[in-house]
Amino acid sequence: MPAEAPTTLLRGGLLQAAAQGDRASDSLLIVGDRIGWVGAHQDAPAADRIVDLAGSRVVPGLTDAHLHFFMRAQELVNLQLGTAGSLPDLLDRVQRGCAAATRDEWIISSDYSEQSLAERRHPTLDELDAVAQGRPVLLRRTGGHLTVANSAALERAGIDANTPDPPGGTIERKNGRLTGVLTELAADELAAKAPPPSPARMIRAIGDVIRESLGFGIVAAVEAAVGFNSGFETEWNIWSAIRDAGLPPLRLGFMLRIDPAQARDLGIAPTGLDPWWQVRTLKFFVDGIIGARTAAFSEPYVDRDTCGLLIEESTELRAKAIEAHAAGWQLAAHVIGDRAIDQWLSALEAAQKADPRPDPRHRLEHFAVRGEDALRRVRALGAIVVPQYGFLPRLGASFAQAIGPDRTSNLYPGRSALQADVSIAGSSDHPIGPLSPFIGIAAAVDRLTSTGLTINASEALTRPEALSLYTRGGAVAMGHETWRGSISAGQAADIAVLDRDILLESSDIARTTSRATWVGGKLVHSDGTLNPLPIDT
Numbered sequence: 001m002p003a004e005a006p007t008t009l010l011r012g013g014l015l016q017a018a019a020q021g022d023r024a025s026d027s028l029l030i031v032g033d034r035i036g037w038v039g040a041h042q043d044a045p046a047a048d049r050i051v052d053l054a055g056s057r058v059v060p061g062l063t064d065a066h067l068h069f070f071m072r073a074q075e076l077v078n079l080q081l082g083t084a085g086s087l088p089d090l091l092d093r094v095q096r097g098c099a100a101a102t103r104d105e106w107i108i109s110s111d112y113s114e115q116s117l118a119e120r121r122h123p124t125l126d127e128l129d130a131v132a133q134g135r136p137v138l139l140r141r142t143g144g145h146l147t148v149a150n151s152a153a154l155e156r157a158g159i160d161a162n163t164p165d166p167p168g169g170t171i172e173r174k175n176g177r178l179t180g181v182l183t184e185l186a187a188d189e190l191a192a193k194a195p196p197p198s199p200a201r202m203i204r205a206i207g208d209v210i211r212e213s214l215g216f217g218i219v220a221a222v223e224a225a226v227g228f229n230s231g232f233e234t235e236w237n238i239w240s241a242i243r244d245a246g247l248p249p250l251r252l253g254f255m256l257r258i259d260p261a262q263a264r265d266l267g268i269a270p271t272g273l274d275p276w277w278q279v280r281t282l283k284f285f286v287d288g289i290i291g292a293r294t295a296a297f298s299e300p301y302v303d304r305d306t307c308g309l310l311i312e313e314s315t316e317l318r319a320k321a322i323e324a325h326a327a328g329w330q331l332a333a334h335v336i337g338d339r340a341i342d343q344w345l346s347a348l349e350a351a352q353k354a355d356p357r358p359d360p361r362h363r364l365e366h367f368a369v370r371g372e373d374a375l376r377r378v379r380a381l382g383a384i385v386v387p388q389y390g391f392l393p394r395l396g397a398s399f400a401q402a403i404g405p406d407r408t409s410n411l412y413p414g415r416s417a418l419q420a421d422v423s424i425a426g427s428s429d430h431p432i433g434p435l436s437p438f439i440g441i442a443a444a445v446d447r448l449t450s451t452g453l454t455i456n457a458s459e460a461l462t463r464p465e466a467l468s469l470y471t472r473g474g475a476v477a478m479g480h481e482t483w484r485g486s487i488s489a490g491q492a493a494d495i496a497v498l499d500r501d502i503l504l505e506s507s508d509i510a511r512t513t514s515r516a517t518w519v520g521g522k523l524v525h526s527d528g529t530l531n532p533l534p535i536d537t
Contacts, residue, residue: 005032006048008521011041013053014501015487028058030493033521038489051531056515057501059467060485061219061494062437063251063474066365066386066427069221070238071144071229073205075111075431077197081139082111086118087127094139095131105135106153106194110229111431112139115291115398122148125180138194140187143432144228146292147187149180157193168285168311170294184288184311188228196234203242209435210248214525216436217496217514220251220474220484224365224429225283225334227257243277249524251276251494253478255283255332260324270328273479275492275520281363282324284333285311287340290368290402291395295336296343297369302404308337318347325351325360332363332386338371338407345377352381361479366429368399369407375420384423384477387412389447389466390433390440396449414444414459414466425477426469438502441466442509463503493521497530 008030015025015038023040029047030036037045075082079097084090090112097107114122128137128150136153140146154160161178165171169186172179182190213221226235236256242248256263260282263269270280287310288294293301296308312320324331331351333344341364348362359382367374367385378385389412391399400408417424426444428435444466447455461469475485484492495518500507517525522536 007031007036007046008049008051009044009047010051010053010058010495010497011044013056013058013497015058028487028495030495030518030521033493035487035489035491035493035495038487051516053497053530056530057498057503058487059217059496059498059502060471060487060491061496061517061519062217062470063220063222063425063478063485064213064218064428064430064437064470065222065425065474065477066224066388067221067430067435068224068228068432069206069209070202070223070226070235071110072209072431072435073202074197074229076205076208077201078111079107079109080111081109082113082116082142084116087121087123090117091123091127091131094128094137095133098131098133098135098137101135103135107132107135107137108194109139110144111142112148113142122179122181125151125178128180136194138190140191141292143289143291143429144191145184145187145289145294147182147190149182149190151180153190153194154178154180157190159190168309170309183292183294184285184309191229192231196230199238199241202238203245206238206242207248210250211525213435214250214517214519215514215527216438216512217498217517218250218437219494219496219517219519220253220478220480222253222255222281222427222478224255225257226254232256232258232262247276249522250519251278251478251480253278253281255281257283257285259320260327260329263324263329264327270330275480278478281330281332283365284317284320284331284344286317286333286335286344287311287337289336290399293402295368296339297337297403297407298339298371299407301402303402307339310340310343314343314346317343318350321347321351322354325357325362326355328357330361330363332365334365336366336368338369338374338410341367341369341374342371345374345381348381348383349377361477363425363477368412369403369410370413375413375417375422378422379420384425385413385417386425386427386477387414388427388429388433388440389414389444390428390436392443392447392455393439393450394433396455397451397453400449400453400455409456411455412459414461416459418461418465423473423476424469425473426466427474436510436512437470438512439510441470441502444469445509463505463509467502493518499527499529
């Protein structure tokens with residue numbers, strides 16, 4: 001006889017669940033990896049373990065549909081500059097890092113941002129050379145779309161003042177001399193010349209970030225661009241080693257930053273809707289970012305005479321989309337500006353016309369500033385938009401300065417997307433944005449920047465709507481919505497018990513954490529405030 005599944009009763013909480021008869025539902029029973037019962041505590045069945053929720057808000061486990069565990073892990077293992085407040089502070093840290101390094105060692109930072117510096121500018125080539133002691137220095141701006149390097153790093157990469165800009169990237173010059181700033185594919189090519197990170201250190205650091213995410217009630221996440229930071233082979237080997245050592249305690253999806261021909265040559269095919277390890281998405285980059293003025297718009301930036309850049313020619317992108325779509329892949333693309341969004345929608349429309357597929361659920365990552373007809377086209381394709389509302393507090397004001405008030409009124413749509421019946425999946429883009437999904441939920445509700453500027457209040461969502469982007473919305477993006485994403489009998493026991501009632505208007509959503517998190521019926525996080533709960537292994 002098979003052993004009976006273990007049972008855990010979560011009793012006396014606030015549930016988003018239907019009332020049972022005359023009694024409100026305040027309890028649920030976990031049976032194995034599923035929710036076996038939901039109802040009033042007076043009617044609760046017997047259980048092996050009882051957890052008193054003490055009135056805590058219980059929600060379905062959250063999905064972050066777009067983040068970068070690998071990138072954050074690199075930040076942790078490399079020279080950390082993210083807290084540097086000024087150029088002298090940054091240069092002092094670089095100098096100390098160089099002094100502690102061996103003669104041939106590269107000094108690499110992955111969390112650098114000029115926006116954190118009082119001077120609001122990049123260090124110059126001469127400034128980096130002055131502290132580098134002859135060692136190659138590579139400062140990759142948070143997000144990876146821009147790199148600042150010194151002369152030694154450029155020399156090792158074979159880049160000089162006569163090197164032409166690669167397609168889809170720029171090598172910045174001033175008065176004919178290199179400045180050390182490279183963007184997009186030029187930055188990628190330089191980063192590929194640097195030595196790969198230590199697999200053992202990366203595996204430990206990825207595990208640390210995953211455990212941190214569980215503390216926010218995240219039960220599933222999509223790694224948004226395998227290959228973006230250190231090349232596909234290096235990164236995929238590290239992820240494969242993590243899987244071989246035992247699945248992480250959350251559900252993972254992967255966007256592979258390779259084109260369909262590379263996937264075919266590597267023998268990688270879409271795996272379908274795997275509940276724990278999903279490899280079914282190819283990731284494309286159509287434009288850059290607003291911060292580097294490389295996001296592609298139809299009109300110039302307010303403060304610079306450029307419309308940004310498109311990474312690939314439209315015909316080339318369209319051909320890749322058609323091939324990948326025909327091979328059964330879900331397609332996702334980084335699209336910030338209206339020109340990039342238009343190019344990607346045209347590629348998806350061509351792919352679907354060439355080979356109609358039912359419900360491919362292709363994706364538009366970021367979808368920051370849409371054109372007039374974009375939402376209608378997204379809805380017609382049945383595609384999913386994956387914005388980062390959590391950018392608004394920290395970056396919203398600088399975005400508004402770069403693109404002006406007219407385009408800012410279209411920044412990160414919420415209400416208009418729901419009214420157009422477009423599916424939205426909540427995400428952080430961590431480490432560019434904060435890991436906590438609750439900061440994104442709060443921003444989707446109040447649309448406030450840290451300077452007090454409101455970014456188009458008409459796009460604001462209600463608290464339940466914003467929460468749903470991270471529960472049901474994320475499950476839809478991964479094709480899991482039939483069996484997870486709600487608190488009801490038969491659904492997966494993916495559950496977060498929160499430290500406050502985020503649906504209460506007076507509660508501070510952004511500071512929310514999870515008191516306890518279950519994934520597939522296993523307790524994977526506890527802050528110690530709900531009974532003495534042992535973590536399931």
